[in-house]
Amino acid sequence: MPDFQPRVFSGVQPTGNLHLGNYLGAITKFVELQRTHDCIYCVVDLHAITVAQDPRELRASIREVAAAFIAAGVDPTQHIVFNQSQVAEHAELAWVFNCVARMGWLSRMTQFKEKAGKDRENASVGLFAYPCLMAADILLYRATHVPVGEDQKQHLELARDVAQKFNLDFAESIAANGHGEAFFPLPEPLIQGVATRVMSLRDGTKKMSKSDPSDNSRINLSDDADTIAQKVRKAKTDPDALPSEVEGLGKRPEADNLVGIFAALNGQSKADVLKAFGGGNFSTFKSALVDLSVAKLVPIGTEMKRLTADPSHIDGVLANGAARAREIARVTMAAVKDIVGFVS
Numbered sequence: 014m015p016d017f018q019p020r021v022f023s024g025v026q027p028t029g030n031l032h033l034g035n036y037l038g039a040i041t042k043f044v045e046l047q048r049t050h051d052c053i054y055c056v057v058d059l060h061a062i063t064v065a066q067d068p069r070e071l072r073a074s075i076r077e078v079a080a081a082f083i084a085a086g087v088d089p090t091q092h093i094v095f096n097q098s099q100v101a102e103h104a105e106l107a108w109v110f111n112c113v114a115r116m117g118w119l120s121r122m123t124q125f126k127e128k129a130g131k132d133r134e135n136a137s138v139g140l141f142a143y144p145c146l147m148a149a150d151i152l153l154y155r156a157t158h159v160p161v162g163e164d165q166k167q168h169l170e171l172a173r174d175v176a177q178k179f180n181l182d183f184a185e186s187i188a189a190n191g192h193g194e195a196f197f198p199l200p201e202p203l204i205q206g207v208a209t210r211v212m213s214l215r216d217g218t219k220k221m222s223k224s225d226p227s228d229n230s231r232i233n234l235s236d237d238a239d240t241i242a243q244k245v246r247k248a249k250t251d252p253d254a255l256p257s258e259v260e261g262l263g264k265r266p267e268a269d270n271l272v273g274i275f276a277a278l279n280g281q282s283k284a285d286v287l288k289a290f291g292g293g294n295f296s297t298f299k300s301a302l303v304d305l306s307v308a309k310l311v312p313i314g315t316e317m318k319r320l321t322a323d324p325s326h327i328d329g330v331l332a333n334g335a336a337r338a339r340e341i342a343r344v345t346m347a348a349v350k351d352i353v354g355f356v357s
């Protein structure tokens with residue numbers, strides 16, 4: 014595999030209720046990686062319509078996700094922030110990848126099984142082909158690193174499989190067109206830290222999710238201080254004191270989750286948190302967690318509100334990002350067309 018220029022790509026769906034899991038699993042990583050990499054962060058609106066969306070809410074959610082990136086510290090002047098549907102090459106490359114990926118690969122995707130549920134016949138074709146679009150998002154920019162939460166691991170593996178199969182299927186043409194041994198890098202997932210899978214506040218065995226019917230199961234980035242405090246106080250726990258060692262969290266999913274959230278928000282390890290709170294009861298720990306969550310999240314929520322109050326500013330940021338993304342996308346897509354054998 015030749016060396017590819019390091020580049021970060023990641024995306025977040027504009028489907029409402031951005032929550033602490035999105036923030037700790039993905040968005041905080043986006044901010045960190047800006048220091049060391051060229052980064053492209055995308056509001057993946059084409060992905061959102063794989064299930065029904067209200068057009069007005071979708072438009073508001075697209076702006077809200079862009080605002081969340083910026084409020085959390087992503088700098089759209091140094092890096093690229095845009096929404097997917099403004100760069101037509103995402104859909105174009107996804108089609109090529111639909112023809113590279115195999116039915117069997119997509120049939121194994123657990124997210125499709127979960128989202129389609131029992132009524133598979135009624136799921137959209139887009140929901141099934143979703144991972145090919147995700148592979149196209151990443152590979153359109155020949156990105157090498159993809160910060161995501163644990164739940165996206167399988168999709169990332171599929172993106173690597175697509176890249177590898179394309180490189181193999183078209184090896185001769187890739188070389189003949191002057192691209193050497195491989196056209197696409199095999200993108201590496203970056204799933205790191207203590208909060209790669211933030212769990213529901215109501216059930217430590219279930220992932221914190223936008224679609225959970227109970228709003229108390231998650232902390233939304235738009236929640237105010239009182240709401241955050243209430244949700245943390247109501248969060249499910251068990252009757253025992255907090256353990257002093259990480260091993261003691263083993264069979265205690267709710268305690269493990271809250272300690273992990275504290276650690277991630279405070280930039281610590283779980284062991285550090287237990288050094289401070291081990292042996293104590295949950296109410297002391299929860300008070301500290303309320304203070305920490307409010308201190309970290311409320312300023313982001315406030316800034317998101319300020320930014321979304323001026324949609325024309327956000328739209329300008331997205332249009333500028335899309336123009337810069339398109340420049341890279343065009344070059345990749347032109348090369349892909351030559352490699353595949355299209356006449357242009």
Ligand code: TYM
Nearest residue numbers: 023024025026034035038039057147161162209210211221
């Ligand atoms: P999405 O929109 O569901 O979630 C956005 C990011 O948040 C992470 N995440 C979590 N991390 C920790 N704990 C949780 N409870 C939690 N819930 C969500 C997700 O792992 C993700 O990183 N398919 C993607 C969007 C996408 C994408 C891409 C990502 C489309 N194209 C290309 C990377 C590269 C998705 O639905 O994420």
